Amino acid sequence: MSLLESFISLTSVSSKTTLSRPSTATSWNTKLSRRSSTSSYNTLFKSGANFEDVPTLVRTPWELERFRRSNVSRNKPPTPRSLPAHIFQNLPEEIYLCILQQLECSYFDDWAGTCTSCYVKDLHNLAFTSRAWEKSARRQLYTKIWISSLDPTSVKQSRRLPYHRIKLLRRTLRDASHIGRLVKELRFPDAQEIYQTASTNERQKIINNLASLVMSCPSLERFTGLYLTYDHGYDRLTNAISTRPCLKEKVWVLKADDVGWDENGIYRAKSRFHDPLWKFDNTDAFLHAHDNWACLDTLCLFGQGNCSMMDFRSFIATFRNLPSLKHLVISDFEIDQFNDRTLQAIPAMRSLRLQDLPGLTEKGLMRFANSEAAKSIRRLSLIGLEIASAAVISRYFANLSKLRRFVLAQEACPCLAPGLDIPSILYASDSLEYLHWDVLAYGPAYHDLASSISAGGMPSLRTIRAPSDDDGFLQALCRPRDQITLPIDAHLINQIEDPFSLSLLSTARREAQKRLEEAKQIPLMRIVVDEGGVIQHTYTLWDYMGTLGSKIIYSLEPDAEGSEEPIAGLNDLLLRKEVQGSSKICSGGGSVTNDRRERDRTKKQHVQRRMVKAPGLEVFF
Numbered sequence: 001m002s003l004l005e006s007f008i009s010l011t012s013v014s015s016k017t018t019l020s021r022p023s024t025a026t027s028w029n030t031k032l033s034r035r036s037s038t039s040s041y042n043t044l045f046k047s048g049a050n051f052e053d054v055p056t057l058v059r060t061p062w063e064l065e066r067f068r069r070s071n072v073s074r075n076k077p078p079t080p081r082s083l084p085a086h087i088f089q090n091l092p093e094e095i096y097l098c099i100l101q102q103l104e105c106s107y108f109d110d111w112a113g114t115c116t117s118c119y120v121k122d123l124h125n126l127a128f129t130s131r132a133w134e135k136s137a138r139r140q141l142y143t144k145i146w147i148s149s150l151d152p153t154s155v156k157q158s159r160r161l162p163y164h165r166i167k168l169l170r171r172t173l174r175d176a177s178h179i180g181r182l183v184k185e186l187r188f189p190d191a192q193e194i195y196q197t198a199s200t201n202e203r204q205k206i207i208n209n210l211a212s213l214v215m216s217c218p219s220l221e222r223f224t225g226l227y228l229t230y231d232h233g234y235d236r237l238t239n240a241i242s243t244r245p246c247l248k249e250k251v252w253v254l255k256a257d258d259v260g261w262d263e264n265g266i267y268r269a270k271s272r273f274h275d276p277l278w279k280f281d282n283t284d285a286f287l288h289a290h291d292n293w294a295c296l297d298t299l300c301l302f303g304q305g306n307c308s309m310m311d312f313r314s315f316i317a318t319f320r321n322l323p324s325l326k327h328l329v330i331s332d333f334e335i336d337q338f339n340d341r342t343l344q345a346i347p348a349m350r351s352l353r354l355q356d357l358p359g360l361t362e363k364g365l366m367r368f369a370n371s372e373a374a375k376s377i378r379r380l381s382l383i384g385l386e387i388a389s390a391a392v393i394s395r396y397f398a399n400l401s402k403l404r405r406f407v408l409a410q411e412a413c414p415c416l417a418p419g420l421d422i423p424s425i426l427y428a429s430d431s432l433e434y435l436h437w438d439v440l441a442y443g444p445a446y447h448d449l450a451s452s453i454s455a456g457g458m459p460s461l462r463t464i465r466a467p468s469d470d471d472g473f474l475q476a477l478c479r480p481r482d483q484i485t486l487p488i489d490a491h492l493i494n495q496i497e498d499p500f501s502l503s504l505l506s507t508a509r510r511e512a513q514k515r516l517e518e519a520k521q522i523p524l525m526r527i528v529v530d531e532g533g534v535i536q537h538t539y540t541l542w543d544y545m546g547t548l549g550s551k552i553i554y555s556l557e558p559d560a561e562g563s564e565e566p567i568a569g570l571n572d573l574l575l576r577k578e579v580q581g582s583s584k585i586c587s588g589g590g591s592v593t594n595d596r597r598e599r600d601r602t603k604k605q606h607v608q609r610r611m612v613k614a615p616g617l618e619v620f621f
Contacts, residue, residue: 114612115586116612145183145187147188166209173213181218182219183220189225191226208236219246220241221249234285243292248295249297252300254301255304287314295324298617299328299329300620301330302329302570310337310338319345327621328353331383334358335359340363349376350378351379351621354381355385356384365385370395370399378403378404378405381567383410389417390448391417394426397432402431405432406434413444415445425452427458430459437465447473449474450477461552464478464553467505470511476545479547483513485510505564508556508566524543526540
């Protein structure tokens with residue numbers, strides 16, 4: 001036998017031996033192994049190698065790894081395909097802005113207040129996510145700028161504005177004009193409190209720093225936090241705000257004349273005119289301040305009694321300079337300053353508040369109710385006007401077809417003249433949704449209003465607030481409630497009753513709760529279970545306060561949260577009010593709030609800040 005034939009026989013024997021062993025590999029792996037073994041033997045035959053033992057097949061590590069991956073890929077479920085990156089890069093900017101607006105709402109709609117540092121930090125982190133986020137987050141970050149005191153826990157630091165931060169911000173806005181144009185609102189929650197406790201030199205420093213910051217924002221729409229008393233003189237802050245053409249809202253607190261006896265024993269009714277430093281050229285300073293405000297839509301004029309510089313001409317010229325004016329507050333002016341003649345010059349408004357104006361008569365109010373300018377009013381507040389005629393109020397309800405909210409607060413009780421028949425529906429309005437009715441004097445005002453509502457005179461009415469509803473006429477028309485008082489009213493339980501404090505909401509809530517509890521003591525019906533002439537059970541259903549099926553809610557909550565007064569006033573804007581039950585200080589570790597994650601409280605992330613809960617001008621309407 002030749003050497004070739006011997007090798008062929010040896011190869012066949014080894015192949016049979018190898019195939020007879022049990023194998024867990026698949027068929028294609030077996031074929032691959034055979035090819036590799038044959039080639040290896042041919043190589044060994046050519047090199048003249050000799051074998052003492054029969055060789056066996058062993059898989060290489062990469063073959064084992066390939067086998068495992070093939071099994072895993074067969075058993076693994078298909079993974080969802082992620083969106084490519086270019087989709088997020090090409091998203092419209094409006095989508096990012098909607099997300100940022102929702103983030104803002106989650107912070108500022110919180111009843112416990114808002115930590116502006118935490119809100120700004122979230123915007124700052126979003127700016128580092130991507131280029132698209134950076135553009136939108138930067139716009140949101142500079143649109144509304146919040147500047148708080150340095151450290152509210154320190155007595156010294158809490159009474160100072162962060163001048164260094166204001167200087168750095170001013171430098172940024174001036175050097176990058178495109179960023180300066182983004183600023184729409186400047187908010188200083190602590191500025192009013194700091195200004196009131198500051199010295200004369202410190203006050204001038206505050207005004208100068210804020211004025212220079214205002215001048216760096218050409219597109220400024222709102223400046224809140226500091227409301228100076230205007231005496232028709234010159235100050236840098238008022239002048240800076242008057243040059244902003246995009247301004248949307250303005251609050252004027254006009255200083256009253258210094259009336260009284262001077263040090264020389266001379267009675268001066270208008271002592272400002274006796275001041276040698278006073279310039280008569282400043283008489284038109286108030287009028288010229290409105291020259292650039294073509295976009296102004298909200299104006300609040302708060303007088304402080306006798307303001308001799310304000311007259312018919314001042315009001316008329318102001319209204320003519322503001323073509324976009326839609327919301328107007330006029331409060332506390334004397335007879336010679338604001339009267340029936342001035343009222344007729346008011347242009348068409350959406351919201352109007354007339355408060356403490358003794359110059360207005362029922363004749364002038366009736367004439368204004370019949371005018372074309374009054375037909376566009378949706379929110380009307382008549383406060384302290386002492387309207388004694390129910391016909392005047394009825395005319396407003398009848399002529400103002402777009403009226404949604406009506407506020408009447410006074411001491412006089414409106415009623416019809418003696419001898420006139422009272423109609424079944426004295427007050428009728430198809431559009432009215434919210435009604436505040438607060439009349440202190442005794443009379444038929446509450447009964448007449450309740451009769452009109454029960455007769456269907458106000459089908460769209462959904463909320464009634466009546467702090468002085470002593471007999472519960474209006475409360476009986478509303479939806480029954482189990483609880484009206486709030487936990488913060490507990491301090492009134494042992495307090496002596498004061499009949500003149502009903503206008504305070506805490507007292508009004510206690511009286512309404514008392515009427516509700518008294519109604520529960522009256523049996524409504526009795527159910528007797530009789531089986532075979534024997535009474536088995538007896539059930540008593542007690543009465544309730546209200547009307548089942550009514551769509552009206554009886555509310556005794558204030559316009560400005562945390563206030564004891566039902567109607568928001570100037571003090572709610574000037575004086576800082578802490579919301580009871582809320583966290584006052586935030587250090588970045590988080591606080592217990594509604595629908596917000598709880599962070600690590602022990603980790604200090606920023607300097608301690610006060611929780612901001614500042615009302616806007618919408619609370620006045």
